[in-house]
Amino acid sequence: MAARRKTFIAWAAVAGVVSAAAFLAAAELIALLVAPQASPLLAVGSFVIDIVPQPFKEFAISTFGEYDKIALLVGLGLAVLVAAVIAGVLEYVRPPIGAALLVVAGVLSGAAILTRAGAGFLSALPPLAGTIAGVALLFLLGRRLRAWRDGSVTAGNRADPVTAGTDTADAPRPGSSRRGFLGLTLITAAASVVVGVGSRVIAATTSSIAAARDAIRLPAVRSTVTVPTGAEADVEGLTPLFTPNADFYRVDTALTVPEIDPSTWRLVIDGMVDQRIELSFDDLVNMGLDEYGITLTCVSNEVGGGLVGNAIWQGVAIRDILAMAGPQSGADMVLSRSVDGYTASTPLDALTDDNRDAIFAVAMNGEPLPLEHGFPVRMVVPGLYGYVSATKWVTELKVTTFEADEAYWTPRGYAAEAPIKLSSRIDTPRSGTPVDAGTVAIAGMAWAQTVGIDRVEVSIDDGDWQPATLSTPINADTWVQWWVEWQAEAGTHYVTVRAIDSAGTMQTEERAPIAPNGSSGWQRTLVTVR
Incomplete structure (x- = not known):
């Protein structure tokens, strides 16, 4: 008996997931047709970005870097999956609570869409269509699943000599109820994947903006940037002067x-x-x-x-x-x-x-x-x-x-005004990547925008500060490269770097967090020499 109950609960969870998929597929299809920026999942994701507290934003950026938005979408997808499972189970055991949850989801996604910049009247149609499709499907699947359950109980009673005399002429037939539920579930799941993914792919690939960008012919510039001789060093592992x-x-x-x-x-x-x-x-x-x-x-x-x-x-x-x-x-x-x-x-x-x-x-x-x-x-x-x-x-x-x-x-939690802090960075050698004993190039970047870098200094194992060689700066608004040749001996060593700007200001050693106006401190890297 317990095993049979768990089976139906599991199928109820599947019904919830399929209904949520139908919700999203219908919404994506209508968004494709009338309002491309009105995708409920993307709108809710944007809303989450807006309301997430600052420490969580910094954690996401530091952990996932430029993939933070992909991580958010994955996390949001998992949250939708859990909510869909709950809605499906509730619709099975306490109808129509599950359907009511989908209505709430539709209202919230609609609010997220309509409060975004540039939203118009048509932006309300995708979440509305999704809500109607999801609720209708969950209602039908819940009813068919309960009919399957009730038919199974009745079939069991027919085989029971104690209940064999029970009138079951009007009871649902377990086979037809099961086939009805499974057929609707499978067909809808497949259709939702095709329609939802297809709509999103078409929306991404049919945009004319990339073509419009490719067609732009900008006028010739009146002045160019002069890159002086010696502006870029030839050191393996050093970041390029210009970032592709x-x-x-x-x-x-x-x-x-x-x-x-x-x-x-x-x-x-x-x-x-x-x-x-x-x-x-x-x-x-x-x-x-x-x-x-x-x-x-x-x-x-x-x-x-x-x-x-x-x-x-x-x-x-x-x-x-x-x-x-x-x-x-x-x-x-x-x-x-x-x-x-x-x-x-x-x-x-x-x-x-x-x-x-x-x-x-x-x-x-x-x-x-x-x-x-x-x-x-x-x-x-x-x-x-x-x-x-x-x-x-x-x-x-x-x-x-x-x-x-x-x-x-x-x-x-961030400052209203935020000048960039004087900074330096070690690009090579990297912590966790051993180097061979002998001559090793220590190199990196430094920047002091609007002021310019005067010099960079390096310390090995907290010893005396050694002047680094600087690349020829392009101007005071760009970073410069620096490098030092180090006679490295086997073992582990700490390498520290600091910069001094053209006004004579030394980069602060004091560590500061990202908020409210940018991190600070000297970078100190552990290097293993073999």
């Missing part, structure tokens, strides 16, 4: 990459300005493009971490655009907004300073911006962490004040 686009770190709040047609993109400058400005993509690029060598750093970068990259950007100076609008007296902040609703707070003086190359970038390392790095236009501001300056898919600048407005990360 495919390897450039990506940290943002967009669960899916926004797809923006450059022909319809608009940049609006408003707020505390004398004149509201609205520019098209052609308006922007026809103002004249220049090249800029700029290193970007994420505030989530740990000491010695890899969330930093260097590129040649093509773009237009933000100060020129702001000058057209005329910021008013009293303004001290610019709130930039992405197409997906993300905001960043940048000090106004950082964007209007003639000596700082804050730009609207349209190209990266010689090609239009990759979709995941902000196509068609993003902000790049030297000397400020990305979360307060490097808005991707930017569509609006609001000239305002720090008192009147706050950006996405400020209420989540």
Whole structure:
């Protein structure tokens, strides 16, 4: 008896999972037809990104790096699976509670979709269609499963001499009930996989944005970045001077990459300005493009971490655009907004300073911006962490004040203003990778944006500081490479690095966490010599 009950409970769990799959498949199909950005799973994932406390965000970034969004989707999928199992079991033992849970899921996913930036009336249709499909299927499967159960009990009573006289003329037949349940389950499961996965794949592959990007022909730049002789060292294991686009770190709040047609993109400058400005993509690029060598750093970068990259950007100076609008007296902040609703707070003086190359970038390392790095236009501001300056898919600048407005990360425990800290990093040798005794190159990167690096020093086993050789800097806004030749002896050794900027400021030894305004401290690496 107990075994039979467990069997039906297991089938109830399967019914819940299949009903949830039908929910998602129907929603994805309708989203494909009327509202591509209204996928319930993706909308809920984006909502989770927004509400997760700061320590969990940092844990995800430090643990999964650029795969943090994949990890989130996997975790969200597991949560949906567990919830679906619960709904299926409840619909079997206490109908219609399971169906009510699916209705709640539909309402929550609808709310997540409708509160996203750019949502419209049609965005409500995918979660509505999904809810109807999921609830209807769960109701039918629950009823057929109970009929299968009741038919099995009746069949058992017919074989029981004690209950053989029971009137069972109208009882459900176990065979037909079982076939009805299993058939509906299998057919729906297969259809859900085909429709759901197919809709998501079609949505991803039929986008014309990649083609629009490939078709862009940017005008020739007015000025280029001069890369001096000696700017890049030939040391095995050392990070390249320029980070390839495919390897450039990506940290943002967009669960899916926004797809923006450059022909319809608009940049609006408003707020505390004398004149509201609205520019098209052609308006922007026809103002004249220049090249800029700029290193970007994420505030989530740990000491010695890899969330930093260097590129040649093509773009237009933000100060020129702001000058057209005329910021008013009293303004001290610019709130930039992405197409997906993300905001960043940048000090106004950082964007209007003639000596700082804050730009609207349209190209990266010689090609239009990759979709995941902000196509068609993003902000790049030297000397400020990305979360307060490097808005991707930017569509609006609001000239305002720090008192009147706050950006996405400020209420989540981060500083409203965040200059990049003087930093250095050891690239080679790496901890956990033994090296042979003899001459070993210790090498890495250092950066002090808007100021520049004066020197880098290395200490072995807490001994005297040795000066490192520096590559020739491109400018004060890019990192430099450094290296030291070390006569390594067998054993384990600690290698420590620190940098001094061109103003004479030494990199602080004091360790600081990522929040509220970036990590700090000297990197100290354990090296094994064999």
